[in-house]
Amino acid sequence: MKIAFVGKGGSGKTTLSSLFIRHLAATATPVIAVDADINQHLGAALGLDEDQAAALPAMGAHLPLIKDYLRGDNPRIASADTMIKTTPPGAGSRLLRVVEDNPVYAACARDVRLDDRTVRLLATGPFTESDLGVACYHSKVGAVELCLNHLVDGRQEYVVVDMTAGSDSFASGMFTRFDLTFLVAEPTRKGVAVYRQYKEYARDFGVELKVVGNKVQGPDDLAFLREQVGDDLLVTVGHSDWVRAMEKGRPAPFVELEDANHEALRTLHATADAAYEGRDWERYTQQMVHFHLKNAESWGNSKTGADLTSQVDPGFVLSEGMATTAPQPA
Numbered sequence: 001m002k003i004a005f006v007g008k009g010g011s012g013k014t015t016l017s018s019l020f021i022r023h024l025a026a027t028a029t030p031v032i033a034v035d036a037d038i039n040q041h042l043g044a045a046l047g048l049d050e051d052q053a054a055a056l057p058a059m060g061a062h063l064p065l066i067k068d069y070l071r072g073d074n075p076r077i078a079s080a081d082t083m084i085k086t087t088p089p090g091a092g093s094r095l096l097r098v099v100e101d102n103p104v105y106a107a108c109a110r111d112v113r114l115d116d117r118t119v120r121l122l123a124t125g126p127f128t129e130s131d132l133g134v135a136c137y138h139s140k141v142g143a144v145e146l147c148l149n150h151l152v153d154g155r156q157e158y159v160v161v162d163m164t165a166g167s168d169s170f171a172s173g174m175f176t177r178f179d180l181t182f183l184v185a186e187p188t189r190k191g192v193a194v195y196r197q198y199k200e201y202a203r204d205f206g207v208e209l210k211v212v213g214n215k216v217q218g219p220d221d222l223a224f225l226r227e228q229v230g231d232d233l234l235v236t237v238g239h240s241d242w243v244r245a246m247e248k249g250r251p252a253p254f255v256e257l258e259d260a261n262h263e264a265l266r267t268l269h270a271t272a273d274a275a276y277e278g279r280d281w282e283r284y285t286q287q288m289v290h291f292h293l294k295n296a297e298s299w300g301n302s303k304t305g306a307d308l309t310s311q312v313d314p315g316f317v318l319s320e321g322m323a324t325t326a327p328q329p330a
Contacts, residue, residue, distance in 0.1 A: 002148065002159045002177060003272055007184035008194045009039075009165035012214040015243060016184050017162040018045035022254050023265040024158050025117035030099045031158040032109070035123040036144045036174075042162045043121060046112050047251055058125020059143035062107045066143055069103050070094050070150045076313055082306040085142030086173060086292035088285065089150050090313025095322055096150050098157035104147065115254050122147075141174065148177040149288050152322050155276045173291030175201070176284075180208045180275040182268065185229065187213060187221035192228040199232070205287060208275055210234040212268070235267045281319045288318075 005017035014037065024031040035042035035056075043053035059066065067080035067087075074092035077083060089095060096104065109120040124141050141164065153159060161178070175181070175198075183198055185191040195211060202209060213225045213236035225233050242257045289312050292300075296308035 001153060001155060001157065001179045001272055001276060002151070002161070004161050004163050004175070004178040004181040005184060006163045006181060006194070006198065007165070007214075008186075008190060011165075011184045011186055011191060011194075012237075013165075013184040014041045014045050014162050016182070016212055016214060016237065017160055018042060019243075019257070019261070020182075020265055020268055021046065021119060021160050022114050023262075023269060024160070025114045025119050026254055027269070028117065029156060029158055031160060032098055032120045032122060033112070034144055034159060034161040035121070036141045036161050037164050038124065038141070039165070040123060040125070043112070043123065045246075046114065046119075046121065047246070048112065049249075056110055056121065056123045056125075057108050059108045059122055059147075060125045062104075063143050063146075065107055066104055066146060070096075070146065074313075076311045078306065082304045082308065082311070083146070084292075084295060084300045084304065084308065085145045086288070086295045086300075087146065087149070087308070087311055088288040088292055088313070088316075089318060090311070090316045093150060095152050095318075096147060098151075098153050098159060108143075142172070145172055145174040145177065148174065152318060152320055154320055155273065158272075172295075173287065176205045176207060176287045176291070178207070179279060180210065180272050182210055182212050182234075183232075184212050184214050185225065186215050187217075187224045192225070195229055195232070206280075206283065208278065210271060212237065212264075215239075234271060235264045237261060237264050279320075282317050285317045 005013045007013035021031055021033045033042060033046065043056055064080060067083040070093060071077045071080050071083060072092050072094040074090050076090050096102065105120065109122050111118045112121045124144055144161065151159065183195050185195050198209060209232060211229045211232045212234060216222055216236040216238050222236060225236065240258055240261055242252055245252060292312065293309055300308045
């Protein structure tokens with residue numbers, strides 16, 4: 001299951017995504033955590049210290065390796081240099097699974113210990129000094145989008161992505177890559193503004209969206225959110241002494257998180273699991289192709305010097321039962 005956490009900056013989306021990852025780990029559910037926010041705070045929220053978080057490998061720095069691996073022996077892709085963030089898989093492409101070892105995970109993922117469980121953490125990587133003034137951060141998160149396009153995952157396997165703040169994820173097709181999107185909203189006008197943007201942009205693509213109210217302090221806050229987002233409001237979360245202690249570098253065992261917050265996380269898990277019934281791999285593949293053709297026409301063809309529309313395999317539909325469709329490198 002592919003799950004996104006979105007919301008305006010400061011809404012608490014990184015904190016909520018980290019708690020959900022901890023919850024999944026505590027239930028022995030296989031999970032890959034992905035920090036796709038250019039501000040790169042998910043590692044710290046999962047308990048890494050400053051040096052450990054800074055040492056995480058950047059997916060963007062390994063983009064040539066990622067492209068070369070995923071290309072496999074797909075005859076429609078002449079070289080890794082002609083792959084862009086939206087390139088869809090086809091016959092001969094290598095696919096990624098949640099529970100496996102592969103060169104992409106070896107280069108880009110690091111294990112993070114959460115009490116007595118371990119999760120894999122991937123990170124886009126922060127802006128570097130060399131990026132300033134010349135690079136767009138969407139090129140950084142492109143590695144995440146490419147991997148999601150080549151990922152086949154099952155009901156009891158999770159990829160949880162902490163997305164860029166606000167509605168910036170609509171700058172690419174990545175917002176359609178998820179089974180369910182949790183939008184974290186504070187009970188303020190600014191807090192629900194991102195919800196309205198997301199709801200409007202996502203309407204034509206069948207994006208499943210649920211709102212998690214954060215920093216809710218009483219009945220008035222709850223009433224405000226219900227008035228503004230209606231039935232999309234799934235659950236609310238209030239103050240947490242456990243989170244505050246963790247943010248101060250004094251983490252307690254996850255089992256000591258407040259009962260109300262554990263219950264909220266169980267609600268998120270149950271809702272995510274139920275979203276499995278709405279999976280439509282044919283639509284998912286069609287959306288990949290749709291955004292790839294748009295990107296090819298608007299900038300991809302001119303940048304690569306190739307006709308990227310020819311990369312589309314018309315007979316290919318990604319599906320859960322697929323194994324990697326190209327031989328593994330020796």
